[in-house]
Amino acid sequence: MPEVKKNLDKKTNSFVQGAKPSQIISLNKEFKKIDNIVLLTVGEPDFNTPEHIKKAAIADIQANDSHYGPSSGTPELLQSVADFLKNHYHLNYDPATEIVNTLGVTEGICDTMKTILNPGDELIVPEPTFPVYAAAASAFGGKIVPVSTEESGFILTAEKLKQVLLAHPQAKAIVLTTPGNPTGVAYNEKQIQALVNVLKNHDIFVISDEIYSELTYDRPHSSFAAALPGQTILFNGVSKSHAMTGYRLGIIAGPQSIISQIAVIHQLITTALPDVVMAAATEAFSAGENDAATMRVEYKKRRDYLIDAFTKLDISFAYPDGAFYFFFKIPDYLEQDGFKLARQIAEEAKVGLTPGVAFGQAGYLRLSYAASLDQIKIAVNRLSEFFSKQKQAQAKIYEKSTTK
Template sequence: MEQLINQRVKDIEISGIRKFFNMVSHIDDLISFTIGQPDFPTPEHVKKAGIAAIEQNFTSYTHNAGTIELREAACNFVNKKYGLSYKPESEVIVTAGASEAIDIAFRTILVEGSEVILPGPIYPGYEPIIKMMGATPVHVDIRENQFRFTLEMIKPFITEKTRCIVLPYPSNPTGVSLSESELREIAEYLKNKDIFILADEIYSELTYDQPHKSIASFLKGQTIVINGLSKSHSMTGWRIGFLFAPEVISRHILKVHQYNISCATSIAQKAAFAAVTKGIDDALVMKKEYLKRREFVYKRLTAMGLDAVKPDGAFYFFVKIPEPIQLNSFDFALKLVQETKVAVVPGSAFSEYGEGYFRLSFACSMETLEIGLNRIEHYIKSSI
């Protein structure tokens, strides 16, 4: 029966992040710097709200877009944090994580033959959906621009087929973000062009050197903002995301969402309400600790002579493999596991433009970071 499977589905693969993680996760005493999973527990008041939802039998379908109280709270959250203004009745959809939000956005706006411009390297969750829609991902090599996806880099790739530009900031895997002036420049150029912006801002609460700024501040009418609680409130398993867009766009995305999952989990929505109201600043405690870790890891990596751009946000370093080590990124990561029991993600998981790098997550304790980095340093010194 396999010959009857949709060819576009057969042509895509499991994420390189998960593929490598699944390959090595069984190893005893492994130190893993792989999955983008906060090492903090979900805040107590959020967990209690979820428990209360179960005890109060709040276990039925909600409105397709989510409960109105959560939509109001989510709109208040992005307004207070980022100055964005959306109508809770019609311009926000509560989704099953940011991943579903990306999926339904692409399935709504893309058509056969259209093109989507993305930076490279980039998180692997966009390209498969683009391809399943019969559209073409167009990667822009940003490695020589300190991983900054600026207008100057974007302009040469815009064609009459361009339907969408993906701006994932702060970035996974590089942690790099864009400044307000860089975003404004992109917005001014794209204004009134028939091109959507997909602004994936899931790491917006984890920025270190400057406040997060959304391109929707300058180009709301063409922008679909993706956000959620997985990273900001350590709620990865609760699967709550938010999609913000003008009503003329969101009302069509809502149809796709409705036929996809009907609604986000009612219990998780109650927990999410607590997160964006009582817990509006829950990320600050985590961010303070991540900042310490960032400084520690950067100091260690540079002391090893490794080339890494200090991240503006998120909790990743994207590190260049030293040239004397004649291995591709997958073989490097595999050998690192075999010889040191430290797991990182091969850069090739983040498009062809990630080859020659590896991603290191610092979403783990200082003790774990120190042990793992000591092992990496020993491996690097013995291999060069």
């Protein structure tokens, strides 16, 4: 194995030297080793990719579609994405110039940060949120301006936004995720409009990650891109809507003059996406109209079960409008260090959860309900037993201390 030449490893890009691998992925790896654990850590659908999409992928391989494809996507894929965005969300994007397909939204996030940020530029990040935005921006020299949303039900309010923009008038971009990860909270039309009324008066990019748009349970999805198209860089993809995380296909859509710059970075990094992935995604967008609907019914059952169960346990939580996450407050009788508690729950109760602090919000745990209802019920029973034991133990300690 090669031994690095003295100090050569200290000469890499200084922003990258400060970068750390995902805590969520490493915690999941650690919990996987625990026998009989119910893992509710990762944000990945437990459904298989629908048969018609798999068939399209196989047919593409059989047809020897194995050459470099067009960088931003095949014309068929681009058209199917444009149709999907139009039919589902009334968004109008020219497939030839205003859409780029990427290796998952994750690559899209990196391409976008690289394109819009100069070192030192500020990115406003309402928290808690998906940690990749801040990680990618930091790796390219961006400065994160975290904004807590806990006090307003995990929704950024117009008032708070105004305050942040007053303190950071040069901020280059803001990232908004709806429905959100880790909370499942989604912005409604009114909340979007209130933010748009502020944002439209500033020269600021709005990065809107709407990857969970197909998974909303009480009302249809509302899009920032629809409300502020001239400033918005929109992300979506097939990972969550069509249970295709392993295929790695994301979408970026926005005004032509911004997308053309992002497309250059995408081309530099990938040349083009795998042909088979593009063929599968074309099928998903053009013929997978009902795929998400089937999964949505199941996710909603699980969500409703959790709402009921945690209400009975008297534990407060963010109201989950969409996605497949349940974000609940750590009761005061439990260990308050999120990582310590998640490890304790994994070891003692055999349930894998992710601490909120991994998303920028201490005092909470995230439960991913991308698992069968049976598994979720087992997990809730184990958690409830664990909570009541801890509560009793805490009460005994309190009793002892007051009778001294």
